[in-house]
Amino acid sequence: MDFFSACNSMAVSVRNAITPLCGTEEGGRVIGIGADGTPTKYIDKVAEDIIISTLREYGLCKTLISEEIGKISIGGEKGTIFLDPVDGTYNATMSIPFYALSIAYAEEGHILQAFVQNLATGEVFTAKKGGGAFLDGHLICVSQTSDLQTSAMSIYGKHFQQDRIFNLMQKIRRFRQFGASALEISYVAAGRIDGFVDLRKTLRVTDAAAGVLICEEAGGIVTDLDGRSISFADEVTIGTCLIATNGHLHRKVIEYLR
DSSP: HHHHHHHHHHHHHHHHHHHGGGGGGTTTTTEEEEETTEEHHHHHHHHHHHHHHHHHHOOOEEEEEEETEEEEOOSSSSEEEEEEETTTTTHHTTTOOOOEEEEEEETTTEEEEEEEEETOOOOOEEEEEEHHHTTTTEOOOOOOOOOOGGOOOEEEEOGGGGHHHHHHHTTEEEOOOOOOOOHHHHHHHHTTEEEEEEEEEEEOOOHHHHHHHHHHHHHHOOOOTOOOOOEEEEETOOEEEEEOOOOOHHHHHHHHHH
């Protein structure tokens, strides 16, 4: 089974399993602490178990790195999969229709294939290195917005970073916080928003790997706060900051954040 066929199959199973749990007390029940150091909700565990079972059945990768279980061997011959079984768990537990399954496949440190599905709506974002980015099978590209004053961005920061964030927010027209980074970066790819900025230094490889490839294949730029190529640790306890834009706004965003 190829990567995208497997992802579609897993997404159907995950969506069927967790939809009845969304917005319920049972779905939001904390059952432990994940490998990333944050509480694991029952809905996360249900989704992750389905993915792990499928990956092992088909040997789709050698190693899995997932938000809840951490780093484990799957048994395939090569490759690493970065998984967030429910990106936007809070949204899912509160029946806010913006939460996703995020899967990225990498070899030798390079993300080669990506799959992000909004589990609430069914929309699917995909990308293959060098092959473009797609939404439900249709080619997508970033927006052409080149003026901060007309832009819309998703921006995250901590309280002590208010000055930096305020500098940028004064210049843009609209800012949003949707609560699921893989989807938000994919929204940049689709031109629905012009940028995604996360200054919290909590964004992990499982959160963003798939979205990064989708954004770049759609013509966007993804870097750290200094404009350097983004790099993630293969460890879910280590986070980073990230800027993803349509490219036209990238240098301006970095300047105002400084």
